[in-house]
Amino acid sequence: MSRVTLKHLARSFGPVVAVRDLSLEIPDGTLLCLLGPSGSGKTTTLRLIAGLERPDSGEIWLDEDEITGLEPRDRHVGVMFQGYALYPQMSVEDNIAYPLKVRGTPRAERGARVAEVARLLEIDGLLGRGVQEISGGQQQRVALARAIVQRPRLFLLDEPISNLDAVLRSTMRAEIRRLQKMLGATTVVVSHDQLDALAMADLIAIMKDGVIQQLGTPDDVYDRPTNTFVARFIGEPQMNLLPATIEPRDGLVGARVLGHWLSVTDQARGGLASATAPEVRLGVRPRAIRIHRDAAPDRIGATVYLAAPEGSRVIYQFQIDGSRLTVQAEPEFRLREGEEVHLELRPESLHFFATGSDVGARLA
Ligand SMILES: Nc1ncnc2c1ncn2[C@@H]1O[C@H](COP(=O)(O)OP(=O)(O)OP(=O)(O)O)[C@@H](O)[C@H]1O
Ligand SMILES: [Mg+2]
Incomplete structure (x- = not known):
């Protein structure tokens, strides 16, 4: 049983600030995903929790114990x-036992x-083999087994499935989640892939430039992104x-x-009242837009610029004056390029998001 608390953690490498004043509480038994683009400080945060890196300032707590100064082997x-x-x-056996x-x-x-653990991960038939004689997916399970065999208080997994092909990735997402729930161990998974996070996590912390932009459930970050960075990082196709x-x-x-006046909800009207300028950024997810033949x-009014059928869905690019809009539609709904x-x-x-800064904050 372990709750992890990070208090004002900071770590720089020369002029590069990898982690900046990071505070976070990971409740016991939670699978938290640290999600962000390359270089956003995910691995550094994980290494700080593991004790492989020392913070310049800040504290790390495991339940009621401060572990900031402990050696990695004493952190469980x-x-x-x-x-x-x-x-x-x-x-395989020696790797897991190491x-x-x-x-x-x-x-x-x-x-x-x-x-x-080999039985748990269904690799018990491979124990005698060399790790170079098994597939990438099997190697991935061996690495997981090696982390699990220690019965730790806390699992830290850095990009555990990014080397796998698409089919195996989706299986392993479900597998890691099942395993984590079964073991009940607090777990931090690092990923740069929003699908990993949405599919596996109880909580997602989205990082940019060493700073957590939003902490929330998959539904929170998808339905109410806190700024335009999160809005575009979560969801595919992008908002x-x-x-x-x-x-x-x-x-x-x-x-x-786009030259049209749109009504907004009462709730949005409240949020827009806090805008400091009339210029805002409007966000809308591709799957939330409805396509009609009639005006x-x-x-x-929009013209079909590109139609990309993807089997279970069609992704359209529409042209409206000088702007483009992406729309996700049902596969039955077929439009030709050039159609109005x-x-x-x-x-x-x-x-609705504020304009002015690089990362516009949510207004409504
Ligand atoms: N040992 C180091 N020495 C110098 N700079 C480092 C070191 N480790 C990390 N950095 C820098 O700190 C920043 C954050 O790196 P980090 O590895 O935490 O990113 P990340 O989010 O894990 O990225 P990726 O998705 O590419 O693995 C980067 O700019 C990186 O170049
Ligand atoms: Mg990394």
Whole structure:
């Protein structure tokens, strides 16, 4: 049972600030995903928790104990590194047993524990093989087994599935989640892939330039992104972001976008009241836009620029004056390039962000 608390952690490498004043609480039994682009400080954060890196300032707590100064081996964490670094000259069994051997666990107990985790991960038939004689997916399971065999208080997995092909990735996402729930161990998974995070995590912390931009459940970060960085990082295809102007009509606040005036929800109207300028950015997810053949007052005329059928969905690019809009539609709904249609942006599906800064904060 372990709750992890990070308090104002900071770590720089020369002029590069890898982690900046990072505070975070990971509740016991939670799978938290640290998600962000390359260089955002994910691995550094994980290495700080593992004790492989020392913070310049800040504290790390495991339940009621401060562990900031402890050696890695005294922290009871199981780590799986980016690229998972198996010992190539050793067998599967010896790789899994290695952390126990280092701790001086007696041979008989080692054998029993390795057999147990190997059964759990369905690699018990591979124990005698060399790690170079098994597939990438199997190697990945061996690396996981090596982290689990230590029965740690905390699992730290750095990009555990990024080397796998798409089919195996999706299986392993489910597998890691199942395993984590079964073991009940608090787990931090690092990934740069938003699908990993949405599929596996109880909580997602989205990082940019060493700073957590948003901490929330997968639904939180998808439905209410806190700024335009999160809005575009979560969801595929990316959320559309368009310049818009707050504009009242008949005494009601709405938004003018792509030459059309759109009404907004009462809740959005409250948020827009806090905008410091009438210029805002309007966000709308590709799957929230409805395509119609007929014109109507609130619909925006658009031309099909590109149609990309993807089997279970079609991704359209529409041209509206000089702007492009991405829309995800059902596969039955087929449009030809050049066709004229009318798009409906429903008030409930609109997000509003401030302009002015690089990362516009959510207004509504
Ligand atoms: N040992 C080091 N020496 C110098 N700079 C480092 C070191 N480790 C990390 N950095 C720098 O700190 C920043 C954060 O690196 P980090 O490895 O934490 O990123 P990351 O989010 O894990 O990226 P990736 O997705 O590419 O693995 C980067 O700019 C990186 O170049
Ligand atoms: Mg990394």
